[in-house]
Amino acid sequence: MDSMMMDSMKGMMADDMTMDMSLMQACMDACSACEQACTICSTQMMDCAPSCMNCADMCNTMMRTMLRMQGMTPAVMMSMLDACMAMCQMCLDMCMPHAEMSEVCRMCAASCKACMDACMALRDSMAA
Numbered sequence: 001m002d003s004m005m006m007d008s009m010k011g012m013m014a015d016d017m018t019m020d021m022s023l024m025q026a027c028m029d030a031c032s033a034c035e036q037a038c039t040i041c042s043t044q045m046m047d048c049a050p051s052c053m054n055c056a057d058m059c060n061t062m063m064r065t066m067l068r069m070q071g072m073t074p075a076v077m078m079s080m081l082d083a084c085m086a087m088c089q090m091c092l093d094m095c096m097p098h099a100e101m102s103e104v105c106r107m108c109a110a111s112c113k114a115c116m117d118a119c120m121a122l123r124d125s126m127a128a
Helices: 003-010 021-041 049-067 074-098 103-127
Strands: none
Touching: 021 049, 021 074, 021 103, 049 074, 049 103, 074 103
16 A cells, blocks of 8 residues: 555544554555465365355455544454454464465465464554
C-alpha cells in the first residue's frame, strides 16, 4: 500500500485508536499470503481442506477490516486479530501432519505461522 493511502487511513481511525502503519501493512501482507496458501491447500484431498478454507476466509476478512478503519475501535480490532490468529493456529495444526508428504501443506503451515506472528506484532503494538 502506498504512503498516501496509509496517511489517509490514519485520519479515518477512531479517535482513540493508534496503529503502527508499517505493522498493519505487514499484517495485511501476511494475511494475503496466508489466504493464498490456504486457498491452494484447500484444493488438495486432505482432511485439512476445510480448515484451510475457513482460514482463507478469515484472513480475507481481516484484510478487509484493516482497509475499512473508519469507526473501528481498538477492542474490535484486537478481537479480529485474535480470531485471525486462532484460525491460523487451527489451520497450522491441521496442515502440519501432512507437511512431510505435501509441499503445499508445508507452505500453508508456514504462511499461517507468519500470519499469526504479524497479527500478534500488530496486536502487541496496539496494546502498548
